[in-house]
Amino acid sequence: MIVPAYDEQDRIGPSLARMTEYLRGQEFTWRLIVVSDGSTDDTEALVEQVAAEVPEVQLIAYKPNRGKGYAVRKGMLSAEADWLLFCDADLATPMEELEKLWPAVEDGTPIAIGSRPLRESQLEIRQPWYREFMGRAFNMAVQTLGIRGIADTQCGFKLFRHDACQEVFRRVKVDGFGFDFEALMIAHDLGLKIAEVPIRWQHKDGSKVSLVRDGIRMLRDLVRLRMMGKSRRLALHDPD
Secondary structure: OEEEEOOOOOOHHHHHHHHHHHHHOOOOOOOEEEEEEOOOOOHHHHHHHHHHHOOOEEEEEEOOOOOHHHHHHHHHHHOOOOEEEEEOOOOOOOHHHHHHHHHHHOOOOOEEEEEOOOOOOEEEEOOOHHHHHHHHHHHHHHHHHOOOOOOOOOOOEEEEEHHHHHHHHOOOOOOOOOHHHHHHHHHHHOOOOEEEEEOEEEOOOOOOOOOOHHHHHHHHHHHHHHHHOHHHHOOOOOOO
8 A cells, every 4th residue: 555645644544554454354465555756744754754653654754745646656667566556645535435436347357446536436525626627627627639438637646456556656747736647547558457446535624635736737737748649658658
């Protein structure tokens, strides 16, 4: 399990407690890797405290801040596991929702993603209206320029089989928030099946995503990826 984190000192402790409590109750073996993306607060110290007591918890840290996409890519490519889940540190999607992803991959599907707009999803605390509006507008752009048929590319709860993870993230080039749709575009280019799964989700305050600044960057990345064409999108990328 991969958890990207940037200046998350206020919630990383409680989130790790919830994650480890859930994972310890499962039959499978597990490892939880927190990737500190150049944090400047006490995030890394708090993770190290947990890791000292829970050997399955590991910290990857580097400076300076590189972006969420870089952090997720770093963690996903460093992990050795049959299945790799990346999950946001705020646990907007509760850990228990992992149980909904397993049935979606039982038929050999290599990627399962949480999807908020699906009818069966439970949005317990919704985003402010303007964030929902911008999210829907951006998804329309993704449907037009990126990958059709995916209702929610940006939910931070995605499960990859190890081979699919390696094939996709060795090609991901976007360091910022646009990595989500890039990863799914690459998976589509590779012919990998993607299952969208309804989930429970609740909005959390403290999002690092700026609607204007990051929205413009994500749109720019989307256009650039579209203009690249399939062959350039599938070119291998040095993760560092």
